Amino acid sequence: MFSISAAAAQKQTVSIGWLRVPPKIYFKAGCLEVAMAEFSKKKRVFIVTDKPLYDLGVSRKVTALLDSMRIQHKTYYHVESDPELGMVLDGLKEVRSFQPDLFIAIGGGSPMDAAKVMRVLYENPEHTFESLAARCADIRKRPAQALLSGSRAELVCVPTTSGTGSDVAPYCVVSDTKTGERVLLADYALTPSMSIVDAQLVMSMPRTLAAHSGLHALAHAVEAHASPLGTDYTRGLSQEAVGLILANLPRSYDAGELAPDAREAMHNAGTLAGMALANTSPGGVCHALAHRVGAAFRLPQGLAHAALITHVIAADRAAAPLYAELARHVGVGGANDADSVQNLNKALEDLKQTVGVPSSLAGVFGSAQRAVYFACIPDIAELAAADVAAAHAA
Template identity: 30%
Template sequence: MANRFVLNETSYHGAGAIAEIATETLGRGFQKAFVCSDPDLVKFGVTKKVLDVLDEAKIAYELYSNIKPNPTVENVKTGVEAFKASGADYIVAIGGGSSMDTAKAIGIIIKNPEFADVVSLEGVAPTKNKCVPIFAVPTTAGTAAEVTINYVITDAEKNRKMVCVDPKDIPVVAFVDPEMMASMPKGLTAATGMDALTHAIEGYITAGAWELSDMFHLKAIEIISRSLRAAVENTPEGRADMALGQYVAGMGFSNVGLGIVHSMAHPLGALYDTPHGVANAIILPTGMEYNAPVSGEKYREIARAMGVEGVDDMTQEEYRKAAIDAVKKLSADVGIPADLKDIVKKEDIPFLAQSAYDDACRPGNPRETSVEEITKLYESLL
């Protein structure tokens, strides 16, 4: 069986990368941008940095900001109608996963109107046409949505997140500019950074992992581990490293899948609006403990990438514990809670466990699981 790898056509990295939006727009002959960005980014002037680039180059645009932190089916439908009315021919998505996920869903439906109900996009939908061209500008160092073929939309009627996987939705150009991330508060920096680490670790041990993806994931673990603390303190070096590390993680996991940590985190976002990165960070050590028996020697390399010394002299049990302890330490150092007791209601666990089992990320987990075992994992985190 052949292994497929899908990446952006082009990506720009480093301070000032957003200036190239004008270059790419004019070079590709685009006429008008549909700018997707969330209300807070608009309010605090982050979106304006990109709008200034468009204004200076005299590029027409229309701003759409009806986007929630966990975008809903209704957000997407409203966005589709707004795009149709705008006369735009490409999308500029500015923000974290929410803005980019909304943009991807809008772009897919515009070119594949038979999926206008949105819910039919869940899983691997049989779309025929590439989505509206997307330029992606991340403002968080975590989701890597600018380089992935995934997007997540909340079905508010059923209190569940729909994971959609479609190579036709990947942004054509990514502009990974750490200066766009400098205004992130500490809590959001920590949460999105731990989301990126979860991508790298789950992607490294997922059932679909192979040598090319392993290369990206191990490097991402190394970069994130050395830079997240500094990024939380808002140093330019930390921001730049995290911008790169989360992107590298995205290059890998987008192509090989994730696992039980993400499948357990998604229902928390749908039911309680828990920030995705926080949910992942809390669950990650428990997920690693659960998957350790089927991980072979991979936890030794995770520990090594996270800066643990002497791993070659450790037993398998020791280096597995060292890898998990390094994750716990990093999570604690950046202020992530250690458990779910302030988030999860015990009576909701049956619903959460079934939702996690049904989630599109669960089949990628390297260890076979069940609703009953997932129930125990949730209970252990209370």
């Protein structure tokens, strides 16, 4: 949600805002089949996923439903954990050859991010990735422009992890190997048409991935709550997400599919946190640092965010009242703001310890790599300061 100026009927200036999310979000375990029934009139579906999910047969749950509706489909499963521009452009060639009227992205943030770029470039052949990136550098400068007016193909996201929030967000990240940059795109045209948050798809998620993705969602929710662009709407989403994560991540991690209610709560929390971040900013200092550390050392983004978030909270004194408000809403408030922030950080550190995540980046790296990391800190800090996420920090 962003505030903009508009002329009132009497030519007075008023402040308005909006909350932008996909037009439809299906949730509850087993909702995939119900949601897919909406596509019975589609003709050609392009599926974007990754090789592990393809090999595990996850995408076949979707293709079987498409087959039952006699809908043609093509699956592109070459997405890697950090989407690379060359891969995205290779997929785009297949998209243009296939001419779909629907995209379905299945997986974590990487397939969803790749599908977003493929879709927008398919709909806008006059754009290159470079011109698209230049246009999508700051979402707040284009509150009403649309890249997809009269679009031919919708985008449906089916998350199979519970942390990126990409299924409801107008953001995506693509790595350009020529420049060595991870390029963040931000435009409402990137917002999916539908998200299908089916918890059955995460019941067998490995416990390490459950921990990392859950703490990734936590970082989204916390930084959205502290954002200067936050509102009553987004902070409510953040508070609910953090409460769900604190209450359910330990059981989701320990018991897995034997605690289906915890797995479902975590899946919902990931999307709630994504909705909050989608309507505030692409993150804050934690996100800026995690982007750069993750790129430099090939760390999973969930792990990088998890290791950093408590240290950012402790250092971010300007946002202390907002962290304290969050602490009170999730039941760890103290006698004053300072106590509340300290209690919140302790709750998050305890949670990290419970799910086997180190307290800091120094703990993430082994002794040999730790020396390299320490030597890189000045460069990482400089790059993080220039990251678009840092521009939205308090």
